[in-house]
Amino acid sequence: MLYGETQTDHSRPLVHIQNHGDDVTRKENFMFIKTHKCGTSSLVNVFYLLGVRRRLNFVIQRGQHQLYLGSDQRRLVPPRPNSTYNIQCQHCVFHPHVEHKIMPKETSLYSTIVRSPVSQFKSAFSFFGAEGKMRKKLGNVPMDELINHYLDLTPGPTVNTTVSNRVVNSVAMDLGWAGFSQTIERSTLQEKIEAFIKHLDSEMDFAMITDRMDESLVLLKEYLGWNITDIMYLNRMVSSKPRVSMSDKTKARILQYQVIDRQIFDHFNESFERHIDKIGREKVKALVNEFQEIRETFENKCFNKNKTVRGPYNSISWEISDYGRNVNVACKFLQTRDVILTRVVSQLQLSQDYTLPMEGGFVMQDIISKIKKDYDKNEELVL
Secondary structure (H helix, E strand, O other): OOOOOOOOOOOOOOOOOOOOOOOOOOOOEEEEEEOOOOOOHHHHHHHHHHHHHHOOOEOOEOOOOEOOOOOOOOOEOOOOOOOOOOEEOOEOOOOHHHHHHHOOOOOEEEEEEEOOHHHHHHHHHHHOOHHHHHHHHHOOOOHHHHHHHHHHOOOOOOOOOOOOOOOOOHHHHHOOHHHHHOOOOOOOHHHHHHHHHHHHHHHOOEEEEHHHHHHHHHHHHHHHOOOHHHHOOOOOEEOOOOOOOOOHHHHHHHHHHOHHHHHHHHHHHHHHHHHHHHHOHHHHHHHHHHHHHHHHHHHHHHEEEEEEEEOHHHOEEEEEOHHHHHHOOHHHHHOOOHHHHHHHHHHHHHOOOOOOOOOOHHHHHHHHHHHHHHHHHOOOOOO
16 A cells, blocks of 8 residues: 555646746656666666556566667557556666657656666676676686686777676666767767766756665655655565675776776766755755655565565565565565566556456456555555
8 A cells, every 4th residue: 555646547647747836847757767787676666566556658568678769669568548658667778869759858857877886897797697607717716806807808998889798887888878989979988988978967867876775766756746655665685695895906997997887977976966955955864764764664564574585596585474465565566576567567558447467367466456446545655
């Protein structure tokens, strides 16, 4: 029973533009570039839940977990009749000339998320198999040795770098570096990076920071006019690996290779402070405190933190509680893998009226049914 306001008009935009008594310009819809290994899976579940409850339209392709946007958009699941797309939140390489046609900037908040480049590299190094390959080759050696050997085998960035792997400068790849870098003539890599950041700055209204997730969500809520319970997320995973430290020398070398991602992060991390100033530091601080208190209570009710279960990719998560299974099914929705929810949301949108049977059988159908009923009946989060 998460958030909401009673709604019968299914073609309504994400939020009405209105005068909130400040200088923050609200947008109706939300275009989000989901960057790899920046903590985005939990975020996407938040956006999916909001969209399901409000009967919103997603930019989504049939049977695809990622978006491949080109000039031919016939593969997109169409919005319901007499309505437009409201949310885009899947993995997708940013192509502004295509995005502007699907999600007009006049009515859409353009956003993405970036992460500290060392942390992002470390996560990508493990997830995309580079760590496993190096360990198979070198054996049980320290992480520093694995990373440095991998970097020895990886070409350093140059003026002609287009970014072709998922480990080094992958945020830049998601944000469209390859296409952009080939369309401009600059004599040095640094000049290209500066031009790219200027381009991104002109396109993105707001960039979230993984390392400052709660502040990011509060700012996003303010820009889109959402309720504080609209941004509720769950920390589904319990880390199954011990924390591995790296030497300062290795971190410095990672930053040399992550030169594009590093400067993108530095730019948006600096602009993040201006967004806080725009909303008001005291207001943001108070909202973050309120949000963290509500979210902690919600998470503690959703999970039995005395027990863990093993999931896909050897992940470990807390066991969902009786409350999460039977009382508040939003718990179950938020802890479902986003790849499954992508299929569910696609099928819901295809049904036009949210009645088409969906993959996942009766369990997922029952969850969606309860979410819709709870939304129509409740105005506030019930804990």
